[in-house]
Amino acid sequence: MPANAFNGQTDYGIGIGLRVPHYRHILEKKPVVDWFEIISENFMVGGGRPLEVLDQILEQYRVVQHGVSMYFGSADKPDRVHLKKLKALVKRTNTPWLSDHLCWGSVDGTYTHDLLPMPYTFAAAKRTAAKIKMVRDYLEVPICVENVSSYAEFHASEMTEWEFLSEVVELADCGILLDVNNIYVSSKNHAFDPYDYVNGVPHHRVGQMHIAGHTKFEKYILDTHDHPVLDPVWKLYDHATKLCGVTATLLEWDDRIPSFNEVHDEALKANEFIDGAKAAKTASAATRGRGGELRPSSHSGNAANPVVK
Amino acid sequence: MKPSIAEAARADTPRNLLAFQRTLKDALIRPLAPGSRIQAKWINGQPMAKFAATFIKSNERLTALERLQIYNRMYWFRLIDCFHDDNPGLRAVLGVRRFNRLAEAYLTKYPSSSFTLRNLCARLEGFLRAEPRWTTPDTRLALDVARFEWAQTVAFDEPGRAVLTPAEIGAVAPSRLRVGLQPYITLLKLDHPVDEYVIAVKTRDALRNQASNATTAARRGERESKVPRPARERIYLAVHRLDQRLYYKRMDVRAFKILVALKDGHPLARAVTAAGRAVQPDELREWFATWMHLGWFCRFEK
Numbered sequence: 001m002p003a004n005a006f007n008g009q010t011d012y013g014i015g016i017g018l019r020v021p022h023y024r025h026i027l028e029k030k031p032v033v034d035w036f037e038i039i040s041e042n043f044m045v046g047g048g049r050p051l052e053v054l055d056q057i058l059e060q061y062r063v064v065q066h067g068v069s070m071y072f073g074s075a076d077k078p079d080r081v082h083l084k085k086l087k088a089l090v091k092r093t094n095t096p097w098l099s100d101h102l103c104w105g106s107v108d109g110t111y112t113h114d115l116l117p118m119p120y121t122f123a124a125a126k127r128t129a130a131k132i133k134m135v136r137d138y139l140e141v142p143i144c145v146e147n148v149s150s151y152a153e154f155h156a157s158e159m160t161e162w163e164f165l166s167e168v169v170e171l172a173d174c175g176i177l178l179d180v181n182n183i184y185v186s187s188k189n190h191a192f193d194p195y196d197y198v199n200g201v202p203h204h205r206v207g208q209m210h211i212a213g214h215t216k217f218e219k220y221i222l223d224t225h226d227h228p229v230l231d232p233v234w235k236l237y238d239h240a241t242k243l244c245g246v247t248a249t250l251l252e253w254d255d256r257i258p259s260f261n262e263v264h265d266e267a268l269k270a271n272e273f274i275d276g277a278k279a280a281k282t283a284s285a286a287t288r289g290r291g292g293e294l295r296p297s298s299h300s301g302n303a304a305n306p307v308v309k
Numbered sequence: 310m311k312p313s314i315a316e317a318a319r320a321d322t323p324r325n326l327l328a329f330q331r332t333l334k335d336a337l338i339r340p341l342a343p344g345s346r347i348q349a350k351w352i353n354g355q356p357m358a359k360f361a362a363t364f365i366k367s368n369e370r371l372t373a374l375e376r377l378q379i380y381n382r383m384y385w386f387r388l389i390d391c392f393h394d395d396n397p398g399l400r401a402v403l404g405v406r407r408f409n410r411l412a413e414a415y416l417t418k419y420p421s422s423s424f425t426l427r428n429l430c431a432r433l434e435g436f437l438r439a440e441p442r443w444t445t446p447d448t449r450l451a452l453d454v455a456r457f458e459w460a461q462t463v464a465f466d467e468p469g470r471a472v473l474t475p476a477e478i479g480a481v482a483p484s485r486l487r488v489g490l491q492p493y494i495t496l497l498k499l500d501h502p503v504d505e506y507v508i509a510v511k512t513r514d515a516l517r518n519q520a521s522n523a524t525t526a527a528r529r530g531e532r533e534s535k536v537p538r539p540a541r542e543r544i545y546l547a548v549h550r551l552d553q554r555l556y557y558k559r560m561d562v563r564a565f566k567i568l569v570a571l572k573d574g575h576p577l578a579r580a581v582t583a584a585g586r587a588v589q590p591d592e593l594r595e596w597f598a599t600w601m602h603l604g605w606f607c608r609f610e611k
Contacts, residue, residue, distance in 0.1 A: 041425050046468025048493065049553040069424040075327040082424045107330040111421040112337055112384055119320035119329060127323055152376040153366045156320040156329065191368065219370040220379070 002246050006142050006175020007207035008096030012062065012248035014274075016267045019253070023053055025260040033264065035062040037250045038093070040100075041069055044085040054092070063093045064208070064248075066177075067100035069111065070135060072145060072168075073118045073128045074104040078135055087139050097142040097207055099177040102128070102165060117150035120157035120164035129171030136174065144175035144207040149185035149214075149223035161186065162200040175207035178244070180236045181223065181252075185214050188221045198240045206244040211237055211270065212252040226255035228266050237270065241277040249274075318364045333364060336377060337384045338420050340413050345385075347378040388416050391426045395462065396433075397514055398454040398507035401536055402447055411443040427466070430459055450538065453499045457507060457557075460495035460548035464555050467493035470607035478606070483578040489609035490572045496565060497546040501539040504546060504557040509536045551603060563588050564596045574609060 003009045015035035018026075025031070036057060043054050057063060067086070070078065090098065103115040118124050136143045147165055159167070169176055178201065180194075187194035211234075213227025229237075229251070241247065251267035317328035335352065342348045351360035358374040365373035392412040393400060400408040418440075419432045433455050437444055444451040469491055478486065490496075513536055545565035547558045560568075563584035570580035581593065600606060 044425065045427070045466035046492065048464075048466035048469075048550060050466055052553045075323065075330050079424060104330055106424075107327070107334045109422050110334060110338070111424060112334060113387055113421060113426055114337070114380065114383060116333070116337075116380065119326070121320050121326070123321050123323060124326050127326060151371075151379045152373075153368075154318075154320070154364055155366060156318060156364070158321075219375070 002248075004175070004204065004207060006097060006144055006205055007248055008142050010096045010248065012064070012096075012208075014267050014270050015064070015248065015250045016263055017066075017250065017252055017254065018057060018063070019257055021257050022260040022263070027053070027056055029260075030060060031260065031264065033061060035064055035248070037064050037066045040065045040067040040086060040089055040098070043092075044082075044089055051092075058093060063095060064250075065089065065093055065095040065098045066146075066250075067098065068115070069105065069113070070100040071105045072100060072102060072131050072135070073116075073124060074106050074131075075127060076107055076109075078131065078138075079109075083135065083138055090139050090141050095141060097144055097175065098139060099144040099146055099208060101148050102145040102168060103148045115148040117148060117152060117154070117161075118164065119154040120159045120161060122158060122167070125164055125167040125171060129168050129174075132168070132172040132174050136172075142175060142207070143172075144177040145169060145172075146177035146179050146210065147182050147186075148179075149182040149189075149221075151189055151220055151222075153190055160192070160197075160200070162197040166201055169202065169205050174205070176201060176205045177208045177210060178206045178240060178247075179210035179212070180240050181210065181212040181214060181229065181233045184230075184233050184236055185221045185223045194236050195239060198236060198243065203244040206240075206247055208248045208250065209237065209240060209244075210250050210252055211267075224255060225252045229269070234269070234273065238273040238276060241273050242280055245281070246274050246277050314360070314363055329364070336360070337380050338417075339381065340417055341381065341385050345382055347374065347381045385413075385416075388421065388426075388429065389413070391429050392416065395430050396455065396458050398458055398503065398510050399451060401506075401510040402451050402454055402538070403444065407443070414440065414443055427462065430455075430462070434459065450501050450503075453497075453501045453503045454507065456495075456497055457499070457503045457546070457548065460497060461555055463495050464493045464548050464550045467491075469493060469604075472604040473606040473608065475601065478577075483581075484576055486577040487574055487609035488571055488577065488606045490568065491549070491605055491607055494547055494549045494605060496568055496572065497548065498565070499544050499546060500541055502542050502544050503539060504544070504559070506536065506539045549603065549605070561592075561596075563592075567596070568600075568605075571606075571609075574611065 003011045013034040015037055016033060018036040018038045038054065043050050045051065069082070101115045102118065104118060105112045105114050105116050118128070132143055132145060145165070145168065147161065165176065180198070183194045183197045187197065211229050212223070212225045213229055215222045215224040215227065249270050251263065253263050253266070257263065312325050312328040314332065316325050317332045320326045320329040339348055347357055349357055351357050358372065361373040361377040365376050367373045367376070389409065389412050403411060415433060415436050418436065421429055434452065437448065437452050437455055441448040470489070473488060478488065513534060545560045545562050547560060547568070549556055549558065566583040567580050570583040571577070575583070581588070
């Protein structure tokens, strides 16, 4: 699903996150990059250097906004000041879609600045979907929600995480930012099969993907974004790309950030899998052309059957 | 009626979901015990392990308490890291251990109430004034440094308004003309030359960072070389930006008083009298020419 309603009918390729240590390199060398993802909150300011840099980037590159504090899953209403600032930024960047996380993190005006996992209940799904719709209607831009990595599971949950994600995006009629690294991290922390997750989400709603590195500790894996992408994550990405089609992909590298070229080269490794997915698509089209039947992959799961109450 | 802990843990209605999030938020932002461990008891005195198990599943590798502790630690590590990054000078004044105690006290009293960590230290000056026990006997210096460091945050990304032109200023009689200062400018009357001090601290930290991972070591409470503290000396400072770069401009007390009066909304003619009689016309012209050149004046807004 390269272009769909959830990514503004765009056909973006491989992007990287815009980070401060790379500003000078990007502005001076003007490297060829398909698109940059910005953290919205870093630019929701009144003025100064952040907006100056952003405007210079916008002159040269395509930019997509990614947020970390909308907290679609928080039970309280969105903050009006936050929304107004976000809308001003959306107008400035002309982002074709906007993403934020399927999580909670604030309550009663106190912010944890963390991406906290949801209790996977129907009540939470309904509330979260209503909030996504409210935000989308206000911002007037398609929204993709990102699955987070997590280190805790709740007794309250009435479904799996991927069923919850499917329920929310169907109710909200929004897109998915599928973070395959987060799926892998959570699968190790909670002992589920990450392929079940990827198979189980509505693929036609995937508007973007994230890849990143993580760190293994003795008893759990932490989503640190401070390493190259590990092999099991690439394999999962390969699988997801075959199911969802070639999708706008973004490498996250947020800590111990190496040179721009090192980050970009790491991101471009995704091309190998994208080429594979394109070849698979061509082959399946040829099969259809000969009257053959297109069969679901062995991992197709319940992708077409999101959770119903 | 407030949902019980058991109801909150179900998160199966909007009311219970809100209670779920309120309760877990309270758990996540509780200060850590020594050794960066989660506290042993919940607010009501019950074992924290029992509280955690009410909400969180354990698995074969981690108990519910250990899983909650991951989030509890991440909250505090993230916020204290941010507090460190925003206040390198204050950390140098207090030393790492006292600074960490201050950070915990401040963040406990004022957890973040903004979607951005940029505003984390917005209430620090007020906190230091209200609770000097965290900085005694260095409260005056600590206050000067904290105000100076917050002023840098303001100068970095507060909006800039349209600059008043000489023609706009000349069009109104000085007795009626009110001009505003750009929102990114902070005027500071300080008892210590903290501008030089903080620059010295940042230079030391930058050199150490280039040489090793000393910043990490410093946050763990290890010894770091000291920058000589500034002796008491009254200075008047404007923290501002030009071409998107931060600057600190030391000022003559008379010039400072004029700017303060303008910022307070006094008409130009009256603001000038705030400087006293000793100001010469040439000085006044030079000051205003500089301020106009720096683009400091904008329309006055209450």
